[in-house]
Amino acid sequence: MNPLLAVENLCVSFAGQHAVDAVSFELNAGECLALVGESGSGKSVTARSLLGLSGGRVSAEKLVVCQEDALTLTEPAWQKIRGSSVVMILQDALMALDPLRPVGREIEDVLKEHGTLNRAARSTKVLEALASVDLPDPERRMKQRSTQLSGGMRQRVLIAQALIGDPQIVIADEATTALDSRLAALVLKQLAALKDEGRAVLMISHDLAQVAQLADRIAVMRSGKIVESGTTEQILNHPQHEYTRTLLRAIPSGVPRFAPLSTKAITSEPRQLPPTDPDATPALVVENLSKSFSRHPAVIEAGFVLPRGSTLGLVGESGSGKTTTARMILGLERPDAGSVTLLGERFAPHGEAARRNLRENIGAIYQNPLGSFDPRYSVGQILTDALSAGRSKRGSGYKDQVARLLEQVELDPDLSGRNPRELSGGQRQRLAIARALAPEPQVLVLDEPVSALDVSIQATVLDLLDRLQQETETSYLFISHDLSVIEHMSDLVAVMYQGRIVEQGSTAEVFGDPQHEYTRSLLTAMPRLR
Amino acid sequence: MSRTAKILSLLFIAFWVLTAFVPALIAPADPLAINPSQAFQAPSGAHIFGTDESGRDVFTRVIHGAGDSLYIGLAATALGMGLALVLGTAAALAPRWLDEVILRVLEALYSVPSLLMALLIIAFTGPGVGPAIVAVGLSTAPGYARLVRSQIRTLKNSEMLEAATVLGRGTWRKVRNHLVPNALQPLLALVTLGIGQAVIWAAALSFLGLGTPPPAPEWGAMLSAGRTYLHLAWWLSFFPGLAIVVVAAGATLIGRALGGKVKAI
Numbered sequence: 001m002n003p004l005l006a007v008e009n010l011c012v013s014f015a016g017q018h019a020v021d022a023v024s025f026e027l028n029a030g031e032c033l034a035l036v037g038e039s040g041s042g043k044s045v046t047a048r049s050l051l052g053l054s055g056g057r058v059s060a061e062k063l064v065v066c067q068e069d070a071l072t073l074t075e076p077a078w079q080k081i082r083g084s085s086v087v088m089i090l091q092d093a094l095m096a097l098d099p100l101r102p103v104g105r106e107i108e109d110v111l112k113e114h115g116t117l118n119r120a121a122r123s124t125k126v127l128e129a130l131a132s133v134d135l136p137d138p139e140r141r142m143k144q145r146s147t148q149l150s151g152g153m154r155q156r157v158l159i160a161q162a163l164i165g166d167p168q169i170v171i172a173d174e175a176t177t178a179l180d181s182r183l184a185a186l187v188l189k190q191l192a193a194l195k196d197e198g199r200a201v202l203m204i205s206h207d208l209a210q211v212a213q214l215a216d217r218i219a220v221m222r223s224g225k226i227v228e229s230g231t232t233e234q235i236l237n238h239p240q241h242e243y244t245r246t247l248l249r250a251i252p253s254g255v256p257r258f259a260p261l262s263t264k265a266i267t268s269e270p271r272q273l274p275p276t277d278p279d280a281t282p283a284l285v286v287e288n289l290s291k292s293f294s295r296h297p298a299v300i301e302a303g304f305v306l307p308r309g310s311t312l313g314l315v316g317e318s319g320s321g322k323t324t325t326a327r328m329i330l331g332l333e334r335p336d337a338g339s340v341t342l343l344g345e346r347f348a349p350h351g352e353a354a355r356r357n358l359r360e361n362i363g364a365i366y367q368n369p370l371g372s373f374d375p376r377y378s379v380g381q382i383l384t385d386a387l388s389a390g391r392s393k394r395g396s397g398y399k400d401q402v403a404r405l406l407e408q409v410e411l412d413p414d415l416s417g418r419n420p421r422e423l424s425g426g427q428r429q430r431l432a433i434a435r436a437l438a439p440e441p442q443v444l445v446l447d448e449p450v451s452a453l454d455v456s457i458q459a460t461v462l463d464l465l466d467r468l469q470q471e472t473e474t475s476y477l478f479i480s481h482d483l484s485v486i487e488h489m490s491d492l493v494a495v496m497y498q499g500r501i502v503e504q505g506s507t508a509e510v511f512g513d514p515q516h517e518y519t520r521s522l523l524t525a526m527p528r529l530r
Numbered sequence: 531m532s533r534t535a536k537i538l539s540l541l542f543i544a545f546w547v548l549t550a551f552v553p554a555l556i557a558p559a560d561p562l563a564i565n566p567s568q569a570f571q572a573p574s575g576a577h578i579f580g581t582d583e584s585g586r587d588v589f590t591r592v593i594h595g596a597g598d599s600l601y602i603g604l605a606a607t608a609l610g611m612g613l614a615l616v617l618g619t620a621a622a623l624a625p626r627w628l629d630e631v632i633l634r635v636l637e638a639l640y641s642v643p644s645l646l647m648a649l650l651i652i653a654f655t656g657p658g659v660g661p662a663i664v665a666v667g668l669s670t671a672p673g674y675a676r677l678v679r680s681q682i683r684t685l686k687n688s689e690m691l692e693a694a695t696v697l698g699r700g701t702w703r704k705v706r707n708h709l710v711p712n713a714l715q716p717l718l719a720l721v722t723l724g725i726g727q728a729v730i731w732a733a734a735l736s737f738l739g740l741g742t743p744p745p746a747p748e749w750g751a752m753l754s755a756g757r758t759y760l761h762l763a764w765w766l767s768f769f770p771g772l773a774i775v776v777v778a779a780g781a782t783l784i785g786r787a788l789g790g791k792v793k794a795i
Contacts, residue, residue: 331695332695373693439697
């Protein structure tokens with residue numbers, strides 16, 4: 001049997017720079033191949049060149065897509081193939097769908113382009129397609145616009161759109177990345193069904209744990225090259241290449257607390273925090289916090305206690321109220337009810353002026369650190385500014401302290417003259433951590449601090465946070481949608497769902513014996529390698 | 531901005547500043563000195579821009595006219611932007627109802643074409659340099675104010691300011707260290723663009739006889755005076771017109787370049 005996809009020595013270059021360098025693979029019907037790599041590895045460019053969309057200069061010894069020699073295809077010929085033989089499911093469903101048109105019409109477009117059906121037949125097919133991806137109430141949903149649907153629904157609409165042309169090859173480019181584990185599991189189930197129907201599935205992802213659930217074979221990409229490929233079993237259990245091992249080690253699920261995830265980490269022995277005195281004042285006490293936005297409740301009676309020197313993981317899907325909770329704790333949003341007590345003193349609700357001298361006890365780290373820096377400031381100025389806000393109010397002579405902070409977060413002190421825009425994502429987050437630590441706070445609120453980072457970078461940042469906690473005994477409120485990160489980082493876990501904390505307890509309790517239905521569904525859906 | 535572009539922009543600005551403040555350095559003759567026997571001389575070695583109907587040297591008058599034209603342009607922009615900063619910042623930081631009130635007033639003013647509004651103002655004040663400045667300044671203010679307001683509103687809700695709040699910074703310090711400098715940077719480009727526009731409007735008012743009174747050399751007034759003789763002495767209108775175009779285009783180009791730099795940030 002001829003493979004549906006045959007790629008030999010594919011090279012794609014942009015302005016003379018190779019983004020994809022001599023990549024070869026094959027994909028048969030009824031098979032799933034995963035291209036795994038971090039941002040900039042060339043995996044998406046590879047996928048796009050299979051649709052004639054790379055936008056760069058493509059060369060290959062062989063590039064066969066559905067029995068057609070893709071190297072000779074013209075743009076009109078590509079248009080025939082796209083949507084009918086090969087389709088791509090994109091990561092960001094909100095961007096991929098026109099916000100001004102009903103989603104049903106968006107799907108119907110594919111049929112108009114490739115078929116001869118009349119209007120009534122088309123809309124029946126759209127309905128069928130939406131029903132086949134388990135979209136609830138498809139008749140109502142097809143008339144709605146993408147902005148009226150939830151993230152999971154939008155992703156399913158995209159899958160329905162991809163499938164309606166009955167394609168032989170389905171390319172899923174980070175199709176599950178933006179979704180929480182429950183929805184990701186749903187999408188994976190859909191993809192698995194496609195594979196069982198005899199279609200070929202090419203998965204593009206940065207997440208080894210996730211692709212392992214579906215892929216028959218995995219190819220690991222780095223800097224435009226495939227560094228290792230093999231069956232899923234081989235790659236997971238007997239990785240040959242050092243980079244594959246780095247990626248596998250970086251997956252936090254099942255790794256004991258304080259055990260390093262990256263090779264860079266200095267300690268090899270997992271250390272434990274000294275046991276905390278149960279009678280000591282907790283770092284943070286949150287009681288009955290509630291907040292509504294225009295009568296729509298965002299947080300309902302959230303409450304928890306963060307003991308000193310430990311980490312509480314707050315987990316939940318997007319829109320569950322995690323960030324609003326964090327903002328109320330940080331005194332950025334005034335709660336409608338409830339209170340926040342920081343180190344035994346009332347912090348919120350409270351007047352800003354009265355609260356200001358307590359502020360040095362609490363710091364924050366955001367998902368997108370760049371937005372939180374003044375664009376005019378250099379690295380050194382950002383840290384100097386933060387130092388002058390803290391305890392060490394010396395007026396001048398912060399240079400040594402800036403260097404010390406940079407060393408503490410494993411950044412080169414020579415970077416202090418640079419602008420944060422010139423730093424990589426991982427370096428920016430380290431800078432954000434250094435800034436948060438500058439006033440020597442007792443509590444750090446980390447809102448999705450590693451969600452925007454590649455897994456191997458995420459591993460080094462998590463290791464850094466571990467090390468800093470051991471050194472400084474800072475208490476962390478760690479917010480994430482990623483269960484495996486939460487499991488690895490937290491002593492205590494609180495699960496948030498639709499504005500309420502539905503379950504909380506020690507990490508072992510919550511992950512080992514979940515009580516609430518939602519927690520159970522999250523945990524079942526969570527991909528595990530170990 | 532490239533290095534060459536920077537040097538060229540600086541030279542351009544330096545030249546016009548010099549021209550405006552010490553025109554005698556470039557054109558030592560008296561711009562008002564009449565010499566009827568030399569009237570309507572075409573451009574030549576002796577009078578590179580030619581002479582006008584009274585035999586005055588057009589080059590000398592264009593150079594001496596820079597002062598008034600640029601003065602009106604700069605002063606009007608400064609007035610407009612100053613008003614806009616106050617109104618825009620107030621609207622952005624004010625409680626919702628006050629913001630709404632300021633916004634509605636700005637929108638009402640904005641709906642009147644700027645030049646028409648300038649004419650309206652001069653209808654009350656009478657012509658002259660001062661009224662021209664006020665007229666152009668006031669008519670540009672609403673547009674700037676809306677931009678200032680949106681700029682500050684965006685910054686007000688930025689993570690940058692939240693980060694400063696978390697660090698325990700007070701309102702005044704946040705405004706001074708983060709809000710104002712970051713809001714001003716993109717406005718700098720806008721101001722440069724605006725100067726070019728204001729110079730054109732100032733000239734337009736003088737052209738209509740509502741700005742600088744004759745016989746003082748002002749580009750718009752010269753353009754207007756030369757209009758009568760356009761069929762026999764094109765240089766009377768051409769060179770003042772060229773000066774307006776050069777200044778406006780130069781300011782626009784520099785403004786664009788600054789705008790590009792700001793966007794890159």
